Amino acid sequence: MSEIINNSRTRIEKIKDLLRDINNGNDTEESKQKLGELMGSVPHGEVVAAEQELIAEGFPEEEIIKYCDLHSTALRGFIDEEEKLVIPEGHPVDTFKKENLLVNRRIEKLRMIESSLKSLKDEDASLQLVEVRNILIELTDIDKHYYRKENLLFPFLEKYHITGPPKVMWAKDDEVRGFLKYSIQSISDVEKISTSEMLLLFETIIGASIKAIEEMIYKEEKILFPMSMDTLTENDWYEIFEQSDESGYCLFYPEVKWKPINLNIPEDKNHEPTNRIKLSTGSFTREELESFFKTLPVDITFVDKEDKVRFFSEGPDRIFGRNKAIIGRQVQFCHPPSSVHIVEKILNDFKSNKESTAKFWINFRGKFVHIAYYAMRNEEGEYLGTLEVTQNINEFKSLDGERRILQYE
Structure with a gap:
């Protein structure tokens, strides 16, 4: 130029x-x-x-x-080739890159099998064909890699107003997922596939899967990871690290527990307004929380560990009537004498840790009603109370097949 x-x-x-x-x-x-x-x-x-x-x-x-x-x-070959990222072991990007390395090894194995199939007869290729299927199934583990990227890394990029590239990359992730799904479906009955048919699949859907995965690895290694390392703070990366375990990993589990040297996470790390009700996974204003419970398609009642009613939701179509006079009332007094023994048994079984759920379904005033009771416990397993969740499930009884197209009622 x-x-x-x-x-x-x-x-x-x-x-x-x-x-x-x-x-x-x-x-x-x-x-x-x-x-x-x-x-x-x-x-x-x-x-x-x-x-x-x-x-x-x-x-x-x-x-x-x-x-x-x-x-x-x-x-390829042009973007910041001289720039080598120095990433500590156990850092989220280190984990992403190690996953990519293991994915690449599977792809290399697929290419080796493809090459060997060209000189094999059908009767000599059965083991290789089965191995192709097994490797493709292994590669579906890449979904965990993509999930962490999309749901842990992308939100932090968006916090810094980087929204375009994540949207594009997420769409390409979905392409990979689709290619792998159809590749596995195409060889589900691998014992009946000939060598020539498998080679044709390598030229089409399996080849498309390999190419899409390799392209995504390149985009991550050469664009996404350098950009993210330049943008995110150590505190950001540590939050990603802390949340990664629950999302899972691709093809291996990182043993090193990384922690930045100068970690400084503020008490209110999300910088939320003080008028919000803060919970471990987010926050509400009081108005939002009230609307949240009113909007849920279920009726909720909470009974504390002393068997007192402490809360009920106010949806527009409550199945069983509730009024504020029951707040603080013993739950046993809220039921007719004929059913109190059932209530007592559920509560006692929950308190003793013998059971954690109880479910019923009844016909009630033209509705098919599902009623579920759940024991609420803290992280130490101590009983906190019981949650009653009631729902009219008439509409679910008639569902069939799938609805993937937007259609308003």
């Missing part, structure tokens, strides 16, 4: 112009070369900024998704 690009703003605009041209059909080798040469001279942050601005200007996200792989192919 002959012109000298002197500043960040000019470089970003040039990237946007080239990406628009490619998207409009001008995807010639010359255009790709220009894009590649330009990418070789810019930081990854400017690539991300260009993509982000295109989306903000109304450029359809689905169009960016369409040329996403072309974009990353043009970037």
Whole structure:
């Protein structure tokens, strides 16, 4: 490229112009070369900024998704190759990268099997065909890798107003999930597949799965991870680390427990207004919490460990009547004498830790009603009370098949 690009703003605009041209059909080798040469001279942050601005200007996200792989192919060998991330062992990015390494090893094994199948007869290839299926099933573990990325890393990027690239990447993650699903379905009866049929699958759906996974690994390693390391604080990364276990890992479990040296997490790490009711997984204003319970399609009643009614929800279509006079009342007095013995048994079984749930379903005034009782316990297993959840399930009895298309009632 002959012109000298002197500043960040000019470089970003040039990237946007080239990406628009490619998207409009001008995807010639010359255009790709220009894009590649330009990418070789810019930081990854400017690539991300260009993509982000295109989306903000109304450029359809689905169009960016369409040329996403072309974009990353043009970037190969150019983006910050001299920049090597130094990542401590056990850091979330270290875990992501180790997972990618293990995924790549499975892909290498698939390529080796594909190569060997070309010289094998059907009767000699049965073990290799079964191994292909097993490796593809193993690769579905990548969903945990993507889940952590989408639900732990992306929220922190969004906190810093980086929203475009995560949206595009999430869509590409879903493509990988779909390719793997259909690849496994295509060889579910692997014993009946011939060598030539398997090779055809490698050329089509299995090959598409491999390519999509490799492209995603490249995007993560060359764009997402460097950008995230530049953007997130040590406190951010530690929050991601703390929440990662419950989401699971791909193909291995990290043994090293990472903790930043200068950890400084404020008491109110989410910087929420003081008028919000704070819980361990989020917060509400009082108005939001009241509306939350009124909107739930179930009726809820809470009885504390002393058998006193402490709360009930006020939905528009309550099944069993409640009024505020029952607050503080012994729950046994809220039931007719004929059913008190059942209430007592449930409470006693919950308190003794003999049982934790009790469920009933009845016909009541034209409704088919499901009633469930749940023992509430703290982290030490101590009984806190009982939750009653009641729901009219008439509409569920007639459901059949699936509804995946938006349809309002």
